[in-house]
Amino acid sequence: xxxxxxxxxxxxxxxxxxxxxxxxxxxxxxxxxxxxxxxxxxxxxxxxxxxxxxxxxxxxxxxxxxxxxxxxxxxxxxxxxxxxxxxxxxxxxxxxxxxxxxxxxxxxxxxxxxxxxxxxxxxxxxxxxxxxxxxxxxxxxxxxxxxxxxxxxxxxxxxxxxxxxxxxxxxxxxxxxxxxxxxxxxxxxxxxxxxxxxxxxxxxxxxxxxxxxxxxxxxxxxxxxxxxxxxxxxxxxxxxxxxxxxxxxxxxxxxxxxxxxxxxxxxxxxxxxxxxx
Amino acid sequence: xxxxxxxxxxxxxxxxxxxxxxxxxxxxxxxxxxxxxxxxxxxxxxxxxxxxxxxxxxxxxxxxxxxxxxxxxxxxxxxxxxxxxxxxxxxxxxxxxxxxxxxxxxxxxxxxxxxxxxxxxxxxxxxxxxxxxxxxxxxxxxxxxxxxxxxxxxxxxxxxxxxxxxxxxxxxxxxx
Numbered sequence: 547x548x549x550x551x552x553x554x555x556x557x558x559x560x561x562x563x564x565x566x567x568x569x570x571x572x573x574x575x576x577x578x579x580x581x582x583x584x585x586x587x588x589x590x591x592x593x594x595x596x597x598x599x600x601x602x603x604x605x606x607x608x609x610x611x612x613x614x615x616x617x618x619x620x621x622x623x624x625x626x627x628x629x630x631x632x633x634x635x636x637x638x639x640x641x642x643x644x645x646x647x648x649x650x651x652x653x654x655x656x657x658x659x660x661x662x663x664x665x666x667x668x669x670x671x672x673x674x675x676x677x678x679x680x681x682x683x684x685x686x687x688x689x690x691x692x693x694x695x696x697x698x699x700x701x702x703x704x705x706x707x708x709x710x711x712x713x714x715x716x717x718x719x720x721x722x723x724x725x726x727x728x729x730x731x732x733x734x735x736x737x738x739x740x741x742x743x744x745x746x747x748x749x750x751x752x753x754x755x756x757x758x759x760x761x762x763x764x765x766x767x768x769x770x771x772x773x774x775x776x777x778x779x780x781x782x783x784x785x786x787x788x789x790x791x792x793x794x795x796x797x798x799x800x801x802x803x804x805x806x807x808x809x810x811x812x813x814x815x816x817x818x819x820x821x822x823x
Numbered sequence: 824x825x826x827x828x829x830x831x832x833x834x835x836x837x838x839x840x841x842x843x844x845x846x847x848x849x850x851x852x853x854x855x856x857x858x859x860x861x862x863x864x865x866x867x868x869x870x871x872x873x874x875x876x877x878x879x880x881x882x883x884x885x886x887x888x889x890x891x892x893x894x895x896x897x898x899x900x901x902x903x904x905x906x907x908x909x910x911x912x913x914x915x916x917x918x919x920x921x922x923x924x925x926x927x928x929x930x931x932x933x934x935x936x937x938x939x940x941x942x943x944x945x946x947x948x949x950x951x952x953x954x955x956x957x958x959x960x961x962x963x964x965x966x967x968x969x970x971x972x973x974x975x976x977x978x979x980x981x982x983x984x985x986x987x988x989x990x991x992x993x994x995x996x997x998x999x
Binding site: 674721742 | 837838851886888889894940951
């Protein structure tokens with residue numbers, strides 16, 4: 547009845563009309579959610595989300611990787627700079643401290659007649675029972691056995707053995723050490739003996755002599771080793787027993803023997819008989 | 824080669840004790856680290872090899888110390904002799920024995936020092952806190968003595984292996 551061409555034309559027109567009607571209807575009510583679209587959303591969205599997140603994750607990794615490389619490089623450089631700065635700071639602190647100590651030694655040296663040689667302590671006694679140190683100057687530097695060793699705070703000890711370039715110094719706190727000494731205020735005389743701790747004893751001080759806690763003790767110069775007037779320590783205890791002609795006087799040395807680093811060796815003891823004020 | 828090892832190890836131990844450890848106050852009461860070494864020599868080395876070295880070691884330490892000469896010489900010699908005697912009837916590899924032996928070595932050294940101080944002077948010449956000093960050393964010895972011996976033993980084995988390889992290489996080169 548109708549040709550095939552006519553049927554197709556009518557069908558197309560109907561389809562266009564239906565499409566227009568549906569579009570116009572949906573445009574008017576586009577805010578309403580329909581069940582199928584919700585289901586679709588519920589089913590598809592998680593996958594979309596997963597893929598999106600994965601892509602973003604990869605993208606972030608990629609971005610961060612490159613930025614991290616540069617950050618890591620920068621971090622390395624900064625760390626190196628920081629460590630160099632810390633090291634330099636530490637070196638400067640050490641130099642400043644060393645400078646301070648050497649200045650003190652220099653001032654002390656200016657006040658002392660005679661000639662000196664500065665030395666560094668390189669090791670301590672292998673046994674905790676004895677108090678000796680090894681210094682880095684020896685016979686080649688003009689040192690000999692018996693020379694006194696001092697720092698600005700006071701007497702350190704005397705040289706007991708000399709090698710070509712090193713010497714052993716027996717400190718005054720060693721129990722084998724003895725220094726002829728005076729209480730500065732009253733001129734009471736005694737002998738400073740070590741007890742291998744951070745204290746010494748001023749022995750053979752007559753009971754009649756006035757010795758008080760806080761009095762300074764100096765070398766008397768009578769032992770022929772240490773020049774007269776060198777500081778040794780201060781009195782930190784006086785014991786007068788009921789019997790006996792002597793009193794016991796405990797002395798804390800001015801020198802901190804645990805922190806000794808540099809010392810001065812007095813070369814001409816006869817020239818530096820008395821310490822200038 | 825063995826002698827070279829003994830020399831190097833002694834040097835390391837002496838430097839540790841006299842130069843590095845004084846920087847750390849926790850090691851103030853640490854014992855003489857050469858005692859375990861002398862004990863090790865007594866355990867595993869023959870007298871003809873050990874005694875000359877032990878005497879040399881004692882001489883060196885006496886030279887470095889401010890104490891009367893001969894203290895370390897005497898200590899090391901007797902520790903070596905007693906160890907040689909001990910291994911004739913005790914098992915040398917017994918770690919428990921090492922523990923006691925190092926502590927005994929520390930006691931021997933301290934006894935010799937105390938005896939010397941008393942010999943030179945009087946009882947009051949002993950420094951205050953000497954008992955705590957000895958006790959501290961003993962505790963350190965009990966805690967670390969066997970470990971030190973094991974370390975020395977491992978180091979010696981490695982050294983011997985390295986030395987024999989070196990000798991083999993030299994011989995091979997000479998043969999060519």
